[in-house]
Amino acid sequence: MSDVRARAAELRRLHEAPELLTLVNVWDVVSARVVAAVPGTRALATASHSIAATFGFDDGEQIPLDLHLGMVERIVAATDLPVTADLEGGYGDAAGTVRRAIDVGVVGANIEDQLRPVAEAARQVERVVRVADQAGVDFVLNARTDVFLRAGDRDRREILAEAVERGRAYLDAGAPVVFVPGFLDEREVASLCEAFGPRRLTLIGLPGHPPLARLEELGVARVSFGPVPQNVALTALQLMVEEVHRGGTAPEDTRRLN
Secondary structure (H helix, E strand, O other): OHHHHHHHHHHHHHHHOOOOEEEOOEOOHHHHHHHHHOOOOOOEEEOHHHHHHHOOOOOOOOOOHHHHHHHHHHHHHOOOOOEEEEOOOOOOOHHHHHHHHHHOOOOEEEEEOOOOOHHHHHHHHHHHHHHHHHOOOOOEEEEEOOOOOOOOOOOHHHHHHHHHHHHHHHHHOOOOEEEOOOOOOHHHHHHHHHHHOOOOEEEEOOOOOOOHHHHHHHOOOEEEOOOHHHHHHHHHHHHHHHHHHOOOOOOOOOOOOO
């Protein structure tokens, strides 16, 4: 358990440091080993969508929790780096799911609010923080709200105001950082950083987002990439298949990575 506590402390330090923490998400042992081996990688993050897809399940807690956590445990065992896991909405018992994740060595997690009423979602954050404290782990709960992802045609100012309200509630409930995925412009990112404080906001990296250096200047704590890395890998595979079907062969710049 001392190793878990040390990794948790390191992950917390990485979020609080002035340098932006970037996490290229992984979904199995080989992707974890490849990402961990690249110089500059300081921690790993799993992607629930990608783990589910690996086993043939749709996203949204369709993969059984035991199967999901089994893959996460394999990833944790494959590296000495801190691992934070995407645990979706917590499978109906966020605190219990986080307790199980800690037991397999996970030291941080995304937990979605699933747009529950703010007070209810904040109580869930409190329960997760409490169970981590009981385990003696300085767990990095990345409290996620999908207000931008599920915004529809609502006014952007209303969406931003709701994200601020939810994020502040989760920080007050004990979450060290708040995850606001979706496409946000620089003004919206700056507003969230001002509302939450420096190094309290985490984002997903999407094409067209402000550059990482600018996000660091604004005070963002972390940028992860969700299912995008798996999509990048599968795109490369698809392109190779298309080339083979045209009579070609494997690309010359392929690396031996396993």
